[in-house]
Each structure stands twice: as C-alpha cells, then as structure tokens.
Amino acid sequence: MHDIRAVRTDPAGFDASLVRRGLPPVSVSILERDMVRRTAQTALQEKQARRNALSKEIGQGRRAGADTGELEAEATALRSEIEALETRAANLDTAIRQALEVLPNTLDDVVPDGPDETANVMLSQHGARRNFAFTPRQHFDLGEALGMMDFATAAKLAGARFTILQGALARMERALGQFMLDLHTQQHGYTEMIVPSLVNAAAVYGTGSLPKFEEDLFKTTDGRYLIPTAEVPLSNTVAGEILPEKRLPIRLTALTDCYRSEAGSAGRDTRGMLRQHQFRKVELVSIIHPDHSAGEHERMTRAAEMVLEQLGLPYRRMLLSSGDTGFAAARTHDLEVWLPGQQMWREISSCSNTRDFQARRMNARFRGGSDGKTVAFVHTLNGSGVAVGRALIAVMENYQQADGSITVPDALRLYMGGLERITVV
Structure with a gap:
C-alpha cells in the first residue's frame, strides 16, 4: 500500500x-x-x-x-x-x-528497465554444469521410468497439475524439506514455525494478493483462502502490532504445502511437476528495521543460495527487471537452477524486499528512535529457501546416471538413511 x-x-x-x-x-x-x-x-x-x-x-x-x-x-x-x-x-x-x-510497489532505482524476464540481469553464477556422456532426460521421464512418479493416477484423483510421488522419490522430497529447515534454523538464525494453510481475507490482503490477484488463489466456501506460500501467515504474525524495536529483526521459516490456481498458465509446463496447483516450499520471512532491509535482502538471498551450493546444483542470481518484478516487491533476486534435461535455467527461488509496502497493508509497526517513542512501519522481506519440488527436479536431472538411476547428493544421505542411489526396485 x-x-x-x-x-x-x-x-x-x-x-x-x-x-x-x-x-x-x-x-x-x-x-x-x-x-x-x-x-x-x-x-x-x-x-x-x-x-x-x-x-x-x-x-x-x-x-x-x-x-x-x-x-x-x-x-x-x-x-x-x-x-x-x-x-x-x-x-x-x-x-x-x-x-x-491495486498499484504495485515503487521500484528500487537499481532495478533494470525492461518489459519482462528478457531484461533481467545476471549478477553472478555458481557451479559448473555437468558434462553428460549421454543425453540427459527430463525429470518426468526419469521419475516414470523409476516407477516413483505418477501423473496419471494424480490426474484421476484431482485433475491436471498434480503429482503422486512414491518410494525413494517421496522420501527424497521429504529429505529436501528437512535439510532446508535444518540449514535455515541452525545456520541462518530463522525460527521454524508451523502455520495454518487456510487464512482469512485480511491476511491475504496484507501481503498483496487481494484484491488484485484473487483469481490466482483457491477460496473456500466459508471465505477463507488456501495459502499460495507461507509468506502470507508468517508475515501476518505481526499484523496490527506495534513491536518494541529490540524485537527486530524477526526471522521466520516454515515448510508448507502451497496452493495456486496457475491462472493464465494454460499451455505452460503442462508435463511434469514444474508448475503445480499444490507444491511444497520452505519460505523465509524477515521483519526488519527500515535501516537494515537492504542488508537483509542480501543475507536472505545468500541463505537460499547456500541450499543450492550444499546440494551441488549449478545456479545463477538474477536481478529482475521492472516488468518482471512482482506486485509487492521493490527489488527481487531470482535464483535460477540449471536443468540439464530441459537445457534451461529455471527459477527455484525468489527473494524480495517489499520495504514498508506490505507493512502498511498489515499495519505492522515498531516503536523506537532516540526517544523510544517514535512509531514507524517495519520492512518485510520474503524468499523461497527453496521450492522443494523444483529442488527435487533439479537433483533428479543433475544427478541422473546413464542407466536412469539417481545419485543421492551427500547433503541428503543422512536424511535418507544413508541411501546413495535411487534405482528401480
């Protein structure tokens, strides 16, 4: 606002x-x-x-x-x-x-001008892309050949854009989420939370999805909404509050299912599990003193990058252009992971600084200043730390072997009972 x-x-x-x-x-x-x-x-x-x-x-x-x-x-x-x-x-x-x-946030001066993602600017790149001695396959071909990724049964149960995982792939998705939570809570200072998957209209309004983007949400018959990301409940924990300055910064994380209607995505990524109605994501939210929000944006982006580095996945950091920056964001870094099956870089995390835009909608403030009486709006930031389903896709495609098996990254083996390779049972 x-x-x-x-x-x-x-x-x-x-x-x-x-x-x-x-x-x-x-x-x-x-x-x-x-x-x-x-x-x-x-x-x-x-x-x-x-x-x-x-x-x-x-x-x-x-x-x-x-x-x-x-x-x-x-x-x-x-x-x-x-x-x-x-x-x-x-x-x-x-x-x-x-x-x-219904007007988007004011853009940071450093955001490059451009109509869409074609004008995004690469800030850095990390990790070498693997040279395959065979033609790498996409995740859905790998998953179906392993007998552990079932789109047909999911469609029978719920329609298009749903997936059933089973066996070792289901365990790997669970392992990825637990690995990310442990990393962010133990090394990056985030507090883990379990939050509602259903929220009221005020909460969705507070983070910017209402009224402009209601078609992207799933709404229940009693007027509540399935969360599109844990950003909504995590950020709104301070809605209507006047926090003492000493409580800042507040850093929160949660692993939740996320629900999106994918309105306007007809025909895009229809195969596989890149664009789903239901997916899991580890979300990072920071509630910050305005003087520290720029530094927090870098800190949050690095936290997400460390997930990809520990998984050994090649990625690049992008600064989004004016035409690609989200409604509530003043500035956004996207992390794009390399998918050898697609031969493409695909977004796996977005880290955004919304400054006081969401705080004004939520009426989230703090009391501080030299006199201890000044009341001002907090700044809020949110980021994916990271999208679990897309991380699974990236691991499958980057760690695939010629026989269709998947090598388990070192960082996940503890979470998978020491399993080193996923093969057809």
Whole structure:
C-alpha cells in the first residue's frame, strides 16, 4: 500500500515507477480525489467546531434563561450537514484507498528497465554444469521410468497439475524439506514455525494478493483462502502490532504445502511437476528495521543460495527487471537452477524486499528512535529457501546416471538413511 503523502510529495516520481512497470501514470487523478477529500475534511472540521461552539452557547443561554430556539435550529441543521460530510469524506477515503491498493510497489532505482524476464540481469553464477556422456532426460521421464512418479493416477484423483510421488522419490522430497529447515534454523538464525494453510481475507490482503490477484488463489466456501506460500501467515504474525524495536529483526521459516490456481498458465509446463496447483516450499520471512532491509535482502538471498551450493546444483542470481518484478516487491533476486534435461535455467527461488509496502497493508509497526517513542512501519522481506519440488527436479536431472538411476547428493544421505542411489526396485 502506498502512502498518499508520498504521492503528494513526488507525483512525478510516483508515476515514473508505474511507467517503468508498463502501467499508466495515475497521480493526477488520485491527487484530484485527494484534494476533494481534504476540502470535505476541512469543511467537516469547521462544522464540527461550530457545533461544539453552539453546544456551549446553548448551554449558557439555557442557564441564563435566554431563548435558544434559533441556536438549536442551527445545531439541528448542522447535524445533517455533518453527517453528509462524514459520509462524503468516508466515501472519498475508500475511493482513494481502492485506487492505491491495486498499484504495485515503487521500484528500487537499481532495478533494470525492461518489459519482462528478457531484461533481467545476471549478477553472478555458481557451479559448473555437468558434462553428460549421454543425453540427459527430463525429470518426468526419469521419475516414470523409476516407477516413483505418477501423473496419471494424480490426474484421476484431482485433475491436471498434480503429482503422486512414491518410494525413494517421496522420501527424497521429504529429505529436501528437512535439510532446508535444518540449514535455515541452525545456520541462518530463522525460527521454524508451523502455520495454518487456510487464512482469512485480511491476511491475504496484507501481503498483496487481494484484491488484485484473487483469481490466482483457491477460496473456500466459508471465505477463507488456501495459502499460495507461507509468506502470507508468517508475515501476518505481526499484523496490527506495534513491536518494541529490540524485537527486530524477526526471522521466520516454515515448510508448507502451497496452493495456486496457475491462472493464465494454460499451455505452460503442462508435463511434469514444474508448475503445480499444490507444491511444497520452505519460505523465509524477515521483519526488519527500515535501516537494515537492504542488508537483509542480501543475507536472505545468500541463505537460499547456500541450499543450492550444499546440494551441488549449478545456479545463477538474477536481478529482475521492472516488468518482471512482482506486485509487492521493490527489488527481487531470482535464483535460477540449471536443468540439464530441459537445457534451461529455471527459477527455484525468489527473494524480495517489499520495504514498508506490505507493512502498511498489515499495519505492522515498531516503536523506537532516540526517544523510544517514535512509531514507524517495519520492512518485510520474503524468499523461497527453496521450492522443494523444483529442488527435487533439479537433483533428479543433475544427478541422473546413464542407466536412469539417481545419485543421492551427500547433503541428503543422512536424511535418507544413508541411501546413495535411487534405482528401480
């Protein structure tokens, strides 16, 4: 959510950020409504002041035995005028809020301009891509040949974009999640949480999915939503709170199922488990003092990178362009892992700094400053640490052998009872 004062202070800068995202400028229309609202608010305050003054005059007149009929008639008329102005001011407040709440976050100056992912900038690359002595296969061919990845039965049960894993592949997915949680809690200082998979509309609004992206969500008949990521419940743990500054930073992580309708993805990644309605992800959320959010963004990105490094997976860090940066983010790093079966780099983690954009929607603040009394919005960051299903895909494709077996990475063997290779049973 944007602060209307920021639009008033720098309307040209506000519009420029929207234009960088391919959106039209809106400051003129918003500020026109804001001026009407402020005029109505001023008139309301003047009439309220007159009402208070009349109340005193009427009281004094009655005590003196004077005729207060004319004053009382004015007070009665004022009551109707005040009610009308209150309704008008409230309606204008709602209209301005509705106009602002569908606008994306202001972009960081370092974000490169561009219409989409083609303008993303590679910041670094880690790990050498393996040279195969055979043509590497994609994960779905490997999984089906092993008899451990079943798309047909999943489709019979739930439709397209679902997968059943079994045997050693199911255990490897579980191992990946546990490995990531242990890494983030033991080495990176995150606190593990188990959170609801169903949340209310206020929580989804707080992180930015409502009202603009409701079609991407699964909604229950009682008005709750299945979480698209644990970012939603983790971030909203501080909604409506004023935290003491000493509690910051707060770093939270959770392994959850995530649910997405994949609206607008028809025809994309229809084979395999790259783009699913239900998948697992380890989420990282940081709630930070504004002075430290830029440094926290780097810290969070490195935490996600260490997952890939310990798994021995080649990856690269990308800075997303203006046209590819998500709605709530001011700046985003994507980590892309190399998939030899596809011969492509694919996103496996996004780490975003939303600054105070989500905090304003959640009304999440802290009290600090030199006097200990200053109240300001926190900054929030979120990132994948990482997507478990995509990590499974990456391990399968990068560790595949010519006979179709999968070598288990060293980092996972403890979690898999010492198993070194997945083969057809």
